[in-house]
Amino acid sequence: xxxxxxxxxxxxxxxxxxxxxxxxxxxxxxxxxxxxxxxxxxxxxxxxxxxxxxxxxxxxxxxxxxxxxxxxxxxxxxxxxxxxxxxxxxxxxxxxxxxxxxxxxxxxxxxxxxxxxxxxxxxxxxxxxxxxxxxxxxxxxxxxxxxxxxxxxxxxxxxxxxxxxxxxxxxxxxxxxxxxxxxxxxxxxxxxxxxxxxxxxxxxxxxxxxxxxxxxxxxxxxxxxxxxxxxxxxxxxxxx
Amino acid sequence: xxxxxxxxxxxxxxxxxxxxxxxxxxxxxxxxxxxxxxxxxxxxxxxxxxxxxxxxxxxxxxxxxxxxxxxxxxxxxxxxxxxxxxxxxxxxxxxxxxxxxxxxxxxxxxxxxxxxxxxxxxxxxxxxxxxxxxxxxxxxxxxxxxxxxxxxxxxxxxxxxxxxxxxxxxxxxxxxxxxxx
Numbered sequence: 001x002x003x004x005x006x007x008x009x010x011x012x013x014x015x016x017x018x019x020x021x022x023x024x025x026x027x028x029x030x031x032x033x034x035x036x037x038x039x040x041x042x043x044x045x046x047x048x049x050x051x052x053x054x055x056x057x058x059x060x061x062x063x064x065x066x067x068x069x070x071x072x073x074x075x076x077x078x079x080x081x082x083x084x085x086x087x088x089x090x091x092x093x094x095x096x097x098x099x100x101x102x103x104x105x106x107x108x109x110x111x112x113x114x115x116x117x118x119x120x121x122x123x124x125x126x127x128x129x130x131x132x133x134x135x136x137x138x139x140x141x142x143x144x145x146x147x148x149x150x151x152x153x154x155x156x157x158x159x160x161x162x163x164x165x166x167x168x169x170x171x172x173x174x175x176x177x178x179x180x181x182x183x184x185x186x187x188x189x190x191x192x193x194x195x196x197x198x199x200x201x202x203x204x205x206x207x208x209x210x211x212x213x214x215x216x217x218x219x220x221x222x223x224x225x226x227x228x229x230x231x232x233x234x235x236x237x238x239x240x
Numbered sequence: 241x242x243x244x245x246x247x248x249x250x251x252x253x254x255x256x257x258x259x260x261x262x263x264x265x266x267x268x269x270x271x272x273x274x275x276x277x278x279x280x281x282x283x284x285x286x287x288x289x290x291x292x293x294x295x296x297x298x299x300x301x302x303x304x305x306x307x308x309x310x311x312x313x314x315x316x317x318x319x320x321x322x323x324x325x326x327x328x329x330x331x332x333x334x335x336x337x338x339x340x341x342x343x344x345x346x347x348x349x350x351x352x353x354x355x356x357x358x359x360x361x362x363x364x365x366x367x368x369x370x371x372x373x374x375x376x377x378x379x380x381x382x383x384x385x386x387x388x389x390x391x392x393x394x395x396x397x398x399x400x401x402x403x404x405x406x407x408x409x410x411x412x413x414x415x416x417x418x419x420x421x
Contacts, residue, residue, distance in 0.1 A: 104342060105421025106332050106394030117419055126390040126415040127335050127382055134344035134377065220421075 011077035020073040027055055027068040030081055037081050038090055038119055040097075040208055041156035042069045045229035047165060049157055054090055054119070057081050065089065091125050099130040100179070101137065102151035106219075108210040113223035115208035116154060135179065142192030145215055146204050148185070153211035155181055159203035166232050171197040183211075202228070251409065252300045254286035255330075256320055258313045259340040259378065260306030262288070263395040264331035268303070270398035278402075281409055297323050301408060303330040304387075307340040308379045312372030321385040326413070330401070332394040332420055334381045339394075341378040348374040389413060392420045 007022040013035050020029040025048070030037050041052040048069045056065040060078035068081065080086070097103075097116065105111050137150040160172040160183060171194050175184045185191040204212040205224050213222050257265060265288060271278070285296050295316070302324035308314055321327055332338035343351045352374065357364045381387055391404055396418060404416050 098336075102342070102345065104336075104338060105419070106338055107342075108421065111421040112419075117421060121417065121419045124415075124417065126392075127329070127380070127387070131383060132337060132341070132344075132380070134341065136345045 009073045009075045009077075011073055011075070011079060013079045013081050022073065024073055025069055026057060026066075026071050026073060026077075026079055026081075029073055030068060030079075035081055037068050038123060039069065040115055040119065040154060041158065043158055043162075043206055043226070043229065045166070045233040046158060046161040046206070049161070052154070052156055053093055056086060056089060058083060058086065087123065091123050092129075094120050094123060094125050095128045095130055097154050098125075098128045099132050100135075101153065102134060103209070104151075108152065109213040109217050109219060109222045110210040110224070111220035113220070114210060117209075133179070140185075140191050141215070142190035143194075143197070143199075143215075144192065145199065146191065146201065147213050147215055148183075148191055149211055149213070150182060151211075152209045153183060154209055155183065156208055157183070158206040158208065159183060159212060162202045162206045162229075166229070167198060167200050167202050169196050169198050169200075172203060250283045251281060252285045252296075252298065253282045254284070254295065254299045254302040254320070254324065255288070256286070256295075256302060256304045256306075256316065257288050258304060258306030258317065258334070258381075259309035260331060260333040261339075262305070264303075264305035264333075264401075267331075267393075267395040267398050268401050271402045272398070274402050278405060282405075295320055295323060299324045301326045301328065303328045304334050304381050305330045307333045307337045308375065308381060308384045309340050310372035310374050314375065314384055317381060317384050326388045326408070327381075327385065328389040328391060328404070329381045329387045330391050331396055332392055334387075335390050335392050336420060337378050337380045341380075344377050348376055390415055392418050394421050 009020050009022050011018060011020065013030055013033065016033065018029055018033050027037055027039065027042065037057065038054045039052065040054050041049050042055065050067045050070040053067060055068040057068045058080035059066050103116065105117050108114065139150070140148040157174060160174060163172045164170040171185050173184055175182045175188055185194045186196055191197065204214060205226055207224065255265060255268065284290060285299060286292060302320055304317065304327065308317060329335045333340055352366050356366045391400060393400060400416055400418050407414060
């Protein structure tokens, strides 16, 4: 069977004319053209989830906002990726993330290397307008080498996806809904007791915050190493 | 520009120390010799080192370090707000609650028990007088009173504080771009 030729679509993002393959998402095209769209749950090399909603964009003719990471391009689309209104919504989403758990940047293991913290700076979040919730959440330090601090988790599910899709262990999953939602290892067992965990540490490296970290690292001492992801993805695609 | 006139009407500035470690005040002092330049245009009418019994009226700018942790903090910030034209949250404790707010998941009782009973060998007792009553939850300043400007950081750098104050003296009221933590 011969492959059908790739169709090219043209659209505009923030008034700029851009070309895209028909199987691309708005986020991918924006990135190719150096148009900034903020993301937290997205990580090239992992499947897309559309969980964090930071990549919401305006599409002409559509009254609601759409997540750029899971919206495919179409001919003649007019996309607004950056506007006053989107800035406001994106800041509100960030503020909700900060208010929902106990993010204390000053004493965090990834202070200065955190996706959430740097995005707050980039999007001009001055303070959190919502009342902080201060939930009582556990810290799981049962693993020999890693720590899971649920106070700092934003439920992006990068750990869940990298463990399932790249490592193939599926140790991580998501439990419950709403404010009770939590990432878990095995069937909500302590991480150290997990029989499926291979101890590879990929989850720790892809985690955007200090929720997953290496033991023995103190405040601001940990930065994440994610160089492995594109290579692994490339290998997988080559095999298909 | 008009010719220099002496004396110029100086800006009346105050600094307030609530539940914080004083690191933000240290950072303010770390502006070093620039303080001398500031002093030409600013009078410090209240602060931890100002020997006054009561927070003065008609303050132009007040910098607040620390979170709202006790009934005393709450009382003071309301009074400070009513006497200040511009109120600035200085540092993460004021802006986010930061470390003082980490007790919120345990509650004030647990903190008092730990500090005054469990870790004390001589006559352990929880003080009922003199020490202000702790609020059930530590809150950032803007949850208690309206705040005009936010300077994040733990502590905010001396350069950042100085640039915000310089901007203010030039009539610019803009939130600085700086990270939390």
